[in-house]
Amino acid sequence: MKDRREFLKISALGSLGVVLLNSCGGAAAGDVDRKKYGVGLQLYTIRDAMNADLQGSLKKLSDLGYKNVELAGYSGGNFYGLKPNEFKKIIDDLDMEIISSHTMVEAAGVTLDNAKIMADSHAEIGVKYCIQPWVNAEDRQIETYKRMIGDWNKVGEIMKDAGIQFGYHNHNFEFKNIDGVVPYYDVFIPEMDKDLITLELDLFWASKAGQDPVEMFEKYPGRFQLLHLKDMKTHEDPFFEVEKEDVTNVGDGVIDFKRILAAKETAGVKYTFVEDDNQGNGKPFEGVGASIENLTTEILV
Template sequence: MINRRDFLKQAGSLTLGAAALPLLAQAGSLAKPKSAGIQLYTVRKELEADVKGTLKKLATIGYKELESARSAKGNYYGFAPKEFKKVIQDLGMNLRSGHVHLDKDWQKTVADAAETGQTYLICSSLPTEGQTISNYQKVAEQFNKAGEECKKAGLQFGYHNHEYEFEKAEGKVLYDLLLAETDPKLVAWELDLGWVVATGHDPIDYFTRYPRRFPLWHLKDMKKNEPVSTEFGKGGLDIAKLFQNADKSGLKYYFVEQEEYSGDPIESVKHNFNYLQKLKA
């Protein structure tokens, strides 16, 4: 597997700088971002301490769209699916997606997600280990089957990438193999933009080669010299340019995600929200 500190060096010319943001905004060429969403893993420790209080803080900041993440207390932070749905709705928020595992509890996971009324159910990591073409072909079969099961339950199945899917086997990028061997009607893709850029790839190239197959984004900025997430505008992600190409992606929802902090996570997610609002100006 690629050493995280080494693969960032590959980004080079593909690293997307944020310096052009003011010019893009002034020129009126910037596509307006959709309602800001947040991946709740971003505030995982805060949720462990106080679920309702933390969600209220996010709502007050202005986040409307949520993506849950599996926690020590389950997929819904200790709440039953319908209870969590009510907590969200009472705050004027929407649960659009959830990160889960494709494991022995999969059938219950699907049933619970259907109860919440969410649209997407996202496998958050590769269900089996092995950076080989044969393993990724097996995974693609699993994804197509999971997609069929989700469709029957009124859900859309999808997958979220990290960095390792962009390694090569027999000269082929393994992520591309997954895209080629899954049914677009059954498997959606949530592109973690930070990891794509960090591995030396260009998200817009993927939008162009696989149009409208990426309805979900993880909007994550990462430091230019190490694989550590940071606040928007402090890393190498050209957010303005990405939103200009949102139609190619087929974007429906995006979720702010930050995994590391130098200070208070709530202040960081507030900064990120305000940064996005400036793009709309």
């Protein structure tokens, strides 16, 4: 926390350009227009910094070269405590774009009225996608999955009427065999209406579960409009616990992003977002800085 406060203090004093120049090989000084690559960030990655200094944190992302953002702060019609138009103005003024938002539809279901409010609020802020990001541990049974997906299809219809594509973001538990059934392949994909629900594939969690994203793209072409880019330090046998300590900066681990992204047209990918569940182990802006540098100098070139 001390390191983070000192970093934020330095940034507030106007020294961010010096920090970035030292860590990013001069890109922050204008040598590379990173925004032309359209790299996005899932804002869950910097959640503590956002809580401490929303506008300052977003400016740092823009200065690093992030073009797009995916939100993780919707509640009751507001985003990060601000009205949709208020938050959107901050993003617009930083030459960034809101592409997507993570928002939860609980297992108990969502009323159509609440779903309409959710859709209208997201339409007002201008997102293209609204994503279901998680299923609570107690709800990970086959019949519960089926009921939830039925609700998500209804939400997808409401979102579609508002001009928004609904979607689902995986972790690794969806690939765990339950009495001969692998939920992601045997329940999620077949039960989801492909016109109403797209898939946001998290490459870290899928890889942790022993899946090959390229094989997934080839088997289910066009189903994956969004990707989460996060790297892992080691290849291990598939496991299904929530294990975040193996997350590392994009390009600093063992996932072959070039191979995966070479198949993005088959997958139907339209947008990608960097994410780090661990917030860079206390240094979120150093982590997201390293990720966008690796992407724009080694992976996307």
